[in-house]
Amino acid sequence: MLKSLLSGDYPQSRILSLIVLGIGVSLILAPFLFPGTKSLDTAAKIAIFIVLVASYDLLLGYTGIVSFAHTMFFGIGAYGTALTLSSMGPSFTAIALGTLAGAAVAAVFALAIGLFSLRVKAIFFAMVTLAIASAFAVLVSQLSWFTGGEDGLTYSVPRELTPGFRPIREKVFDVAINGRLIAYYLIVAVSAFLFLVMLRIVNSPFGRTLQAVRDNAFRAEAIGYRTVWYRTTATVLSAVMAAFAGSLLAIWLRYTGPATTLSMEIMLDILLMVVIGGMGTMYGAVVGATIFILAQTYLQDVMAVAEKATEAVPLVSLLVAPERWLLWLGVLFILSVYFFPSGIVGRLRGQRG
């Protein structure tokens, strides 16, 4: 049962198993373990980003392609759902339609970009995707009649997913059972499903071929695998997964705008999460996304304390100011690329770069 669920790809390290198990259990019990809106928001964001980061890892870690257009696909999914929800009104049909449309558009875009630029070098693909993604972000913020521009779109989700919906009057373990909770569990369930699907993909013969293409494209081609085809398929798959993650975010936030989905900062966040967590393993996405988002949410509080403590020292207090948390993660990022290219997960599994 467990073997087929995890596609035979166990964490392979006792500590890692405990961590992954802990994250999974915490996500499932989050509303009861950590009551409060902020922690529920954080938990939902972690679940969504695990999918997003895992889908990026499919590209970066398993296929060895650097793409900077991942937020574009994430945004296409989010905007797909947001647009149908705001034009058709809050219904599950709108959500389903928007999600499918977003995924389809993302797939077409990914196919076009892949066929167009994956024939040349990896570096070329990175540059082309960076250019296209930023043009797309600008376009979305310009076309305000369609996308709401910089302000984004605010819309309502079906009543069953809003705090106003109360299926049970009584509280369970002191937690009110409302639509928000249902929305949370919907997101956790879909995220878990998508994650397991990706785990299945990377452990299939197809996934093994991707790794072969990553390690030595020339040899893979010589054995008879068409590397362009494999790379393009991986790009499309990861784009579709990112679009699904975007739809989940759109449902959870009830708002979609360029800053939450398309910005370059989110792209860098994803990159940091993959590398710090561990490239080339799906569990790296789980660990990376969790650590990063917890740091994003709570590290700033810690740094505020540190800033207070070092107020007397001028430069140090500037360096540990809460707004500078990205500085330290950037340094950590560079160090981890040098010294732990396999990330936290690779370390725990005892691999060496």
Add this chain to the structure above:
Amino acid sequence: MSETAIRPRIEQTALFDRLSAAVPILLVPVLAVVGFAAIGDTTTWLTLTVAGLAMGLMIFVMASGLTVVFGLMDIINFGHGAFVTVGAFVGFTALAWLSGWTAAPSVLLNLAAVFLAICAAVLATGAMGYAFERVIVMPVYGHHLKQILVTMGGLIVTQQLIHVIWGPDAIHLARPQTLQGSIIVAGAAIEKYRIMAVGIGLALFLAMQYVLRATRIGLLVRAGVENGEMVEALGYRIKRLFLLVFIAGSALAGLGGVMWGLYQETITAHMGSEILVLVFIVVIIGGLGSVEGCFIGALLVGLLSNYTAFLAPKVALVSTIALMVAILMWRPQGLYPVVKAK
């Protein structure tokens, strides 16, 4: 002895081949003419063309270093934008110190202030390029994936450090007195600063061509682009050459940063990563590693974005992407692909 001595036969390239080599150069005037047809108004067209040339040349200054570094060492520096930003901030700080000179209505003092600001920026970014190459790039030679990641990390850290040093807000600074305003040429108002930007850009392009074509170091750089191992085998330390090129490229980026900052009159810590997108488009259009291609690509991008900004402002950046796609359909490696002898 018979009269029919064997003469060496020099292969004549077909007329068509020779013409097709010149086609990329013709693209710039063609684009200008098309722009003229689309705009239909001489004065507007002239203003836009000068603006486009100025923008293109500034982008060229920033992009040239990137493309040579790639050609020589097969490294694409995603942190290149950081040099642009640092150059702009250092230059602006210098100009702010020299505010007495910039506010004076004397041409000489104004130009001296700008010159000193440029020198400060070039020195700062050159030094930073040295540090960047030694600390960040050197350990990851030959690993494309790691290079992209690490240089991107360098960009993040630099941006954050700029926040620490100069604060999080955008900095505004007016251009020196005599560089403000515009002059009227044939009925069209042309900003003085743009003329200066065109002048500096062209001078740098010509100087770069001279260095690459007529000096020993340029010869080594060109040879290194074609076959680095062979240059090394002949006894030249290509690593040192590369370091030199990297520093020069960083300094050029800093110079471009000052020029761009003065052009916009506002600088932010994110300007580098925004410009990096344009720089990448230009480098891709030109062909990775080619200075001439980069020059033509920069002019095309500058002109096109100014024309479209006038005709259809919402799609300005998308139009440059469309240009990139069109060029890559035609020549998948860019206008002037660099032929590697490997």
